Amino acid sequence: MRLPDTLPPQAWADTRAGRALLAALEADAGATRLVGGAVRDALLGLTGADIDLATAFAPDEVMRRVAAAGLKPVPTGIAHGTVTAVGEGLIAEITTLRRDIQSFGRHAEVAFTDDWREDALRRDFTINALYARLPGGAIDDYTDGLADLAARRVRFIGDPLQRIAEDHLRILRFFRFSARFAAVIDGDGLAACRLRANDLMALSRERIAMELRLLIGLADPVPMLALMLDAGIFRPVLPEVTTDRLPMLATTIAAEAAAGVAPAWERRLASLLPPADLRVASEVGARLKLSNTQRQRLVAAVAPPPPPPHVAAAWTDGAEAVVDRLLMAGDAAAARPLIDWQRPRLPATGKDIIARGVAPGPEVARRLGQFERAWVAAGFPDDAALVAGMLDAAAQSSVEA
Numbered sequence: 001m002r003l004p005d006t007l008p009p010q011a012w013a014d015t016r017a018g019r020a021l022l023a024a025l026e027a028d029a030g031a032t033r034l035v036g037g038a039v040r041d042a043l044l045g046l047t048g049a050d051i052d053l054a055t056a057f058a059p060d061e062v063m064r065r066v067a068a069a070g071l072k073p074v075p076t077g078i079a080h081g082t083v084t085a086v087g088e089g090l091i092a093e094i095t096t097l098r099r100d101i102q103s104f105g106r107h108a109e110v111a112f113t114d115d116w117r118e119d120a121l122r123r124d125f126t127i128n129a130l131y132a133r134l135p136g137g138a139i140d141d142y143t144d145g146l147a148d149l150a151a152r153r154v155r156f157i158g159d160p161l162q163r164i165a166e167d168h169l170r171i172l173r174f175f176r177f178s179a180r181f182a183a184v185i186d187g188d189g190l191a192a193c194r195l196r197a198n199d200l201m202a203l204s205r206e207r208i209a210m211e212l213r214l215l216i217g218l219a220d221p222v223p224m225l226a227l228m229l230d231a232g233i234f235r236p237v238l239p240e241v242t243t244d245r246l247p248m249l250a251t252t253i254a255a256e257a258a259a260g261v262a263p264a265w266e267r268r269l270a271s272l273l274p275p276a277d278l279r280v281a282s283e284v285g286a287r288l289k290l291s292n293t294q295r296q297r298l299v300a301a302v303a304p305p306p307p308p309p310h311v312a313a314a315w316t317d318g319a320e321a322v323v324d325r326l327l328m329a330g331d332a333a334a335a336r337p338l339i340d341w342q343r344p345r346l347p348a349t350g351k352d353i354i355a356r357g358v359a360p361g362p363e364v365a366r367r368l369g370q371f372e373r374a375w376v377a378a379g380f381p382d383d384a385a386l387v388a389g390m391l392d393a394a395a396q397s398s399v400e401a
Contacts, residue, residue, distance in 0.1 A: 003043050003150050007034070007137035010042065012051060014135075017071060017087030022134055024069035025094065031056045032094070033116075033131040033140065040127050043139075043149060044181075051092040054131060056114045059083055062094050080110055098122070100166060117142045124163055124170050125177060126155050152183035160192035168199040171233065172211035179215060179224035194231040201236045208237055209288040213265040216272075222250050225272075237287075240280055245272045251330040258332035259323075261339055266294055267324045270301035278302060297321070305329040314338050315376050344380045346372060347387050356395030370394045 012018045025032035037049040055062060059075070062083045066073035071087040081096035097119040098110040113119065116131065123129040126145035132138070139146065143157050154177045156163045156170075164170050171193045178185050200208065215221055228234060229243045252271040256263055274280050281302045285295030300321035305328070306313035314322045319341045326335035348371055350364045358364055371394035381387060 001150055001152065003146060005139075007039060007132040007134075007139060008042050008045075009137070010034070010038075010134065012090055012092075015089055017090040020069040021066065021071060021085050021087065021090065021092060024065040024071075025053070025055055025057065025062070027053075027134045030133050033133050035131045036123075036128050039130040039132045039139070040145075040149060040181075042132075043130070043146075051090070053092055053094045054097055054116075054119060055094050056097055058112060059096050062096065066094070081112060116140060121157060122166075123157055124167070124173060126157055127153075127177070127181065129157060149181070152181060153186060154178045154182045154189065155186050156189050156192070160189050161196065164192055164196045164199060168196070168203050169207055169211060171196060171200060172208065172215070175224055175228050175233065176211060176215045176218075179218055179221055185227060190227075190231065193233060197231070197233050198236050200233075203237075205237075205287055205289045209290060212238075212269070212288070216249070216268045217263050217265050220253065221268075222246050222253070225249070238284065240274060240284060241272045245274075248272070248275075248328060252328045255327040255330050255332040255335065259327060259336050259339065261323070261327070261335075264297075264324065266290075266297040267301050267327065270298050270324065271328045273298075273302055276302060276304050297324070301325060301328065305331065308334075309377075309379075310334055310338060311341070311379070312376050314341055315343060315380075319343070344382075346375070347382065348372075348375075348391055352391050353395055356392060358395050367394045367397070370397065 013022060022028070022032070027033065032053050032055040034052070035054040036052045038051055041047065041049040057065065059078045059081050063073040063075065063078075066083065066085045071085045071090075074084040074086060076082055076084045076093070081098050083094050085092045085094060096112045097114060097116060099113050099115070099118045100122050101109045101111050120129040120131070120142040126143040126148045128145070129143045130145045130149075131140040133140065148155050154174065156174070174189050174193055215224070226243060226246055229241065234241050248271045249268060252268060253263070269284075270281060273284060278299050281299045282295065285298045290298065297320065300317065301324035303321070303325060305325040306317070306322060310322055310326065319338045323335045323338050326332075326338075348368065350368055353364045353367045353371070354360055358367055371391055374390050374394065375381065375387070378390070
């Protein structure tokens with residue numbers, strides 16, 4: 001594919017805060033440049049990437065200049081050279097040019113530098129090591145990233161094994177970026193990831209979960225997941241995910257599209273786990289250090305889809321859980337009415353049962369539960385007379401008993 005010769009205009013760079021930031025960091029002189037995903041995506045005509053800037057200024061100087069420009073400097077990772085600038089409608093990360101002295105699989109000891117090529121060579125993939133000078137948009141490419149981007153190729157910078165040793169998360173990032181941008185998987189990168197798959201065990205489970213979320217949230221992650229499973233990438237950390245579950249994920253993705261709902265990564269992950277095995281789902285959620293809310297959704301989703309009427313199951317288990325199960329079963333038509341369903345309020349309390357002659361005590365709760373089941377089965381009627389008749393029936397049944 002043919003790429004633009006220069007970076008297309010960036011809307012944020014022409015805002016008041018954007019102009020102030022670029023002027024403060026002498027972007028017009030090339031001292032500060034846009035880098036990484038924002039450059040890559042803009043060249044491909046995509047939007048939404050974070051604003052990452054690389055600069056020759058030291059972190060303390062960046063802090064001073066950002067504050068002098070009327071923006072708020074936040075030392076989000078100042079030990080590694082990163083400062084976040086916050087202004088009206090603007091959040092930008094600014095990182096001083098650096099080189100790795102030592103790396104420890106995820107953490108690196110760095111030294112600051114003024115060498116742009118040295119900074120580029122420590123990055124992960126060639127397509128992520130492109131720099132753009134603003135406001136003009138001239139591209140600096142030290143690793144042949146433009147050629148790789150045009151050829152739709154995701155390639156490690158330098159030796160893939162060395163890049164992975166520096167940061168084990170790059171194994172998962174290689175597959176995620178390949179799923180997004182590559183026409184064909186790079187053989188050298190695949191071989192290195194296959195060889196070093198066990199390195200994933202050294203990563204925090206939160207980082208693994210983050211990359212997994214981004215990967216399975218793509219429009220069609222199934223082919224890349226099949227490749228990863230064949231290469232044994234998930235075996236060290238998620239052995240429960242196997243190739244025989246990929247058709248279920250494909251079914252889920254198709255049903256999401258048919259129902260017009262956004263992808264939910266917990267739902268998609270549930271589709272990859274053994275069906276109806278709540279214990280395994282709970283163990284996976286715990287292993288990935290998911291939040292309680294995420295873990296509960298994952299476990300609820302793997303339960304079997306309910307029989308009709310589905311709205312009754314939504315009352316009991318929650319609409320979200322029922323929608324997840326129906327979509328995983330490929331039943332978009334049944335899921336669609338529940339997508340925006342709001343749980344109605346039960347139109348009675350124990351006082352209504354007592355008012356009908358039932359003595360206070362456990363029997364009240366039992367009779368109220370009987371009323372609730374009848375009311376749900378009737379489709380949640382809100383007609384006052386009908387509700388009163390159902391309450392009478394529940395209370396009378398109790399008296400007769």
